[in-house]
Amino acid sequence: MPIIETRNLRKVFRSVKRYPGLGGAVRSLFTREYVDKAAVEDVTLAMEPGELVGYIGPNGAGKSTTIKMLTGILVPTSGEIHVAGLVPHEKRKENARNIGVVFGQRSQLYWDLPLQESFELLRAIYAVPRDRYRANLARFSEILALDEFMETPVRQLSLGQRMRGDFAAAMLHDPQIVYLDEPTIGLDVVAKEAIREFIAQINEERGTTVILTTHDLADVERLCNRIILIDDGRVVFDGGIERLRNEYGTHRTLVVTLAENCESFDFPHTELVEREGNLVHLKFDRRRITAEQLIRAVTERCTISDVSIVEPELEDIIRRIYLEGYQHQAQAPAPSS
Amino acid sequence: MSLALPVYRFRLEPYLEFAKKAFAREATYRFEVFTNVGSLILRIYLMRMVWLALYAQNAAPQGIALHQILTYTVIALLMSLILEVDGTRMIREKLREGTIATDFMKPISPALYFFSDGLGQTLLHGILIVPSLLVALLMVHIDVPPPAALAAFAVSFVLGYLVNFMLNFCMNCVAFWTLESFAVQLIVRWCSDLLSGQIIPLLFFPGILQQIVLALPFAAIYSTPLLIYIGKIPPGGYVEALLVQVGWLLVFAAAGTVIWRAAQRRLVVQGG
Numbered sequence: 001m002p003i004i005e006t007r008n009l010r011k012v013f014r015s016v017k018r019y020p021g022l023g024g025a026v027r028s029l030f031t032r033e034y035v036d037k038a039a040v041e042d043v044t045l046a047m048e049p050g051e052l053v054g055y056i057g058p059n060g061a062g063k064s065t066t067i068k069m070l071t072g073i074l075v076p077t078s079g080e081i082h083v084a085g086l087v088p089h090e091k092r093k094e095n096a097r098n099i100g101v102v103f104g105q106r107s108q109l110y111w112d113l114p115l116q117e118s119f120e121l122l123r124a125i126y127a128v129p130r131d132r133y134r135a136n137l138a139r140f141s142e143i144l145a146l147d148e149f150m151e152t153p154v155r156q157l158s159l160g161q162r163m164r165g166d167f168a169a170a171m172l173h174d175p176q177i178v179y180l181d182e183p184t185i186g187l188d189v190v191a192k193e194a195i196r197e198f199i200a201q202i203n204e205e206r207g208t209t210v211i212l213t214t215h216d217l218a219d220v221e222r223l224c225n226r227i228i229l230i231d232d233g234r235v236v237f238d239g240g241i242e243r244l245r246n247e248y249g250t251h252r253t254l255v256v257t258l259a260e261n262c263e264s265f266d267f268p269h270t271e272l273v274e275r276e277g278n279l280v281h282l283k284f285d286r287r288r289i290t291a292e293q294l295i296r297a298v299t300e301r302c303t304i305s306d307v308s309i310v311e312p313e314l315e316d317i318i319r320r321i322y323l324e325g326y327q328h329q330a331q332a333p334a335p336s337s
Numbered sequence: 338m339s340l341a342l343p344v345y346r347f348r349l350e351p352y353l354e355f356a357k358k359a360f361a362r363e364a365t366y367r368f369e370v371f372t373n374v375g376s377l378i379l380r381i382y383l384m385r386m387v388w389l390a391l392y393a394q395n396a397a398p399q400g401i402a403l404h405q406i407l408t409y410t411v412i413a414l415l416m417s418l419i420l421e422v423d424g425t426r427m428i429r430e431k432l433r434e435g436t437i438a439t440d441f442m443k444p445i446s447p448a449l450y451f452f453s454d455g456l457g458q459t460l461l462h463g464i465l466i467v468p469s470l471l472v473a474l475l476m477v478h479i480d481v482p483p484p485a486a487l488a489a490f491a492v493s494f495v496l497g498y499l500v501n502f503m504l505n506f507c508m509n510c511v512a513f514w515t516l517e518s519f520a521v522q523l524i525v526r527w528c529s530d531l532l533s534g535q536i537i538p539l540l541f542f543p544g545i546l547q548q549i550v551l552a553l554p555f556a557a558i559y560s561t562p563l564l565i566y567i568g569k570i571p572p573g574g575y576v577e578a579l580l581v582q583v584g585w586l587l588v589f590a591a592a593g594t595v596i597w598r599a600a601q602r603r604l605v606v607q608g609g
Contacts, residue, residue: 013607068608073441075605089605096444108439112362124354125443153365 002046002082003177003209004070009079010233011040011065039065041233043079049176050207052199054224056214058322062233063213067179070211071099084176097126100170104182107166109154115165116150119172126173133172140168143198160191167198177209178202184216196222217314229321236321241314248321249312254282254294262302267294281310351445352453359457373462374469377414381473384410399540405567406538408480411473412566413535413559415466416494420501420535420558422462423522424455428509432516441604448597455502482566489575493562496582501558503589504529510593513600534560540569557585 017033018024040062047053057063068074069081072088072095081087088095101108109118123133141147144164149157157165163183170178180199184192200223202208214220220227220241227244229237237244254270258278265272265280269288274281284294291309298304364370385407392403401409428451431437440447473479482490508522515521530536533555542550550556561578564570570578 065608068438071442073438073605074608092441093444093446096442099442101439101442103439106434106436106439108436108442110358110362112365113358117358117361121351121354121358125351125445127348127350 001048003049003084004045004047004211005080005082006046006066006070007044007080009040009043009066009069009081010038010077011062011069011074012036012038012077038077038233040069040076043230043233043235045228045235045238047209047211049209050203051226052203052210052224053212054214054220054227055211055230056217056220056227056318057230061230063230064181066230067101067181067211067213070179071101072096097173098176100173100175100178102163102166102170102178102180102183104163104185107154107162109162109165109169111155112153114151114153115146115157118154118165118169122169122172128173132174136172136174137168140171140198143201144168144194160187160194163187163191163195164198167195171202171208174206175208177211180210180212180214182214183212184214184219192216192219199223217318221314229318231322244317245311245314248317250285250287251283251312252286252291253310253312254284254291254298255308255310256280256282256298256302256304257306259303259305264301265298267297270294352449355450355453356457356460359454360461361457363458363461370461370465373418374465374472377418377465377469378472378476381411381414382476384414385477399538401538401540401567401569404478404480405569407477409538409563409567411477411479413563415469415473416497416559416562417535418462418465418469419459419498422455422458423505423509424458424502425451425506425509427451427454428506429512429517429519429522432512437604451506452502459498480567482568485572486565486568489572489579490562490566493565493579493582496579496586497558497562500554500582500585500589501529503586503593504554504558506593507589507596510596510600513603529555529558532556533558534563538563538569540564554585554588557582 014034014036016028017035019027039060043062043066055063055066065074069076070083070088072083072090072092075089081089083095084098086095086098109115110121113121119133119137122128123130128136137146141150144167146164146168149161149165152161154162154165167183183199184195187195196219199210199212203210203223210223212219212224224241226240227237228235229244237248253273256279258280261278265275265282267282267284267289270282270284272280273283282294282298284291295307298307388403388406388410392406397403428437431440437447440450481487504525508525511521532539532550532553535558539547539550539556539560541547551560561570561582565575565578
């Protein structure tokens with residue numbers, strides 16, 4: 001039974017139409033015309049308990065709007081939505097007990113209070129039993145090294161420290177589900193790794209269901225076994241990273257080290273992308289020519305000492321999907337179940 | 338897997354905790370706290386000079402004697418320590434920063450959260466009345482009214498506080514639509530300073546104007562408790578005066594409820 005389920009979820013925002021120029025600014029003081037824009041057009045998805053899903057898409061694709069509907073603070077224009085058996089916007093407070101939320105851009109800690117006191121406040125808000133609270137805090141301090149700044153007011157924390165605090169805050173009440181909205185934004189490599197480690201641990205130890213929204217695909221590669229790709233308010237891909245590579249990463253690169261000089265590299269379905277001394281990068285379309293065929297063709301013409309195959313970066317694949325749009329792809333993938 | 342559905346029931350603990358944290362938070366701004374007391378002392382001193390100068394020309398207008406006006410002024414300024422705290426300004430700040438959504442993602446009533454936070458701030462600032470009063474007593478003689486008047490004053494002060502709190506709450510909620518309600522706030526504050534009787538007793542307004550300002554809701558904030566204190570509202574008038582305050586409180590509480598509902602609706606439809 002899925003813990004999160006949406007069907008044809010849609011959210012339309014109404015905004016005031018703006019007119020260009022200074023005259024337009026004056027005009028918009030007195031007249032009001034509205035434009036409707038669907039931030040989420042049609043999102044159908046289902047997640048099982050314990051899944052760790054990357055929810056990605058370009059800016060303005062509708063990621064945050066979806067998350068807000070899942071948290072119950074935004075009412076969908078149409079469609080169905082169930083989170084842990086509840087309709088979030090009808091049972092906002094009950095739903096709030098089941099979820100934890102981390103926003104990379106906004107803290108939910110209390111700005112003027114030491115971190116410790118923010119945690120105590122959250123304990124009271126969620127009615128966390130004392131022993132559970134102590135055990136959780138001890139565990140989180142261990143993974144996130146919170147002890148060194150437990151007594152520091154939140155406003156004096158560095159971004160990395162604050163984010164660590166925010167993660168602990170979101171997990172104190174043992175939520176079944178956590179929504180992470182760009183949790184690693186602006187962090188240095190070390191802090192990023194600490195956060196990723198924490199997400200992986202929590203997911204594994206507690207079976208917490210995680211939806212991770214991010215622009216840093218390294219987060220996704222490190223953590224998620226499933227990606228939901230959204231563009232213009234629609235799900236354009238839903239499946240494993242491997243499937244994404246297979247379906248969209250049609251080009252690979254063969255890197256050849258030449259033993260002797262060789263000049264001609266015009267092989268079928270292959271493009272010479274880079275040549276650096278005796279190192280040659282050949283990009284080939286693996287739907288048309290196999291690596292084995294290409295290597296044989298190269299060795300027939302040149303003497304080589306080494307070969308390797310470079311898989312396309314996830315980032316390149318996703319960039320291609322954003323740029324070209326999903327409908328132009330060779331075969332539109334059916335969403336996996 | 339079976340999911341146990343949690344049932345939401347009201348718990349007081351989070352709100353007590355919010356009030357405590359607000360109290361602690363205000364206390365961390367020590368400099369602000371001390372300048373607050375300092376500026377109050379200065380204002381008492383200046384107002385005393387002003388009234389002494391004015392009364393030297395004109396004896397007891399409206400039957401308010403010099404000792405009464407000085408008492409009125411000092412008590413008004415001491416009350417302002419609490420009444421000038423805009424306990425729900427956080428709503429405005431959170432709307433501007435876009436962080437209000439996180440409060441709606443918690444299993445609490447955000448309105449009650451803002452109220453408890455305001456209460457915590459009030460208590461901290463309320464404590465400042467004691468040292469301010471002691472310093473004020475060194476400069477000015479303050480009348481102490483009979484116990485009945487003192488009791489009526491206390492009740493009236495609490496009612497005035499609540500009217501003021503709800504008025505501010507309504508103003509702060511305007512920011513749900515405009516994002517910025519500082520201008521509205523400023524206008525209301527000016528009106529309230531002048532028309533509530535904080536600076537000069539409303540009895541000093543001439544003729545018809547006096548009738549009007551006494552009928553406005555601002556009078557329920559400072560004027561009513563102060564006039565009870567200095568005896569310008571006699572014991573026979575207590576019940577009526579307090580009932581008028583209760584009436585205004587109900588009006589603003591109703592307005593606050595309507596505005597808050599609409600604000601919530603706007604938030605869930607239009608996003609935070």
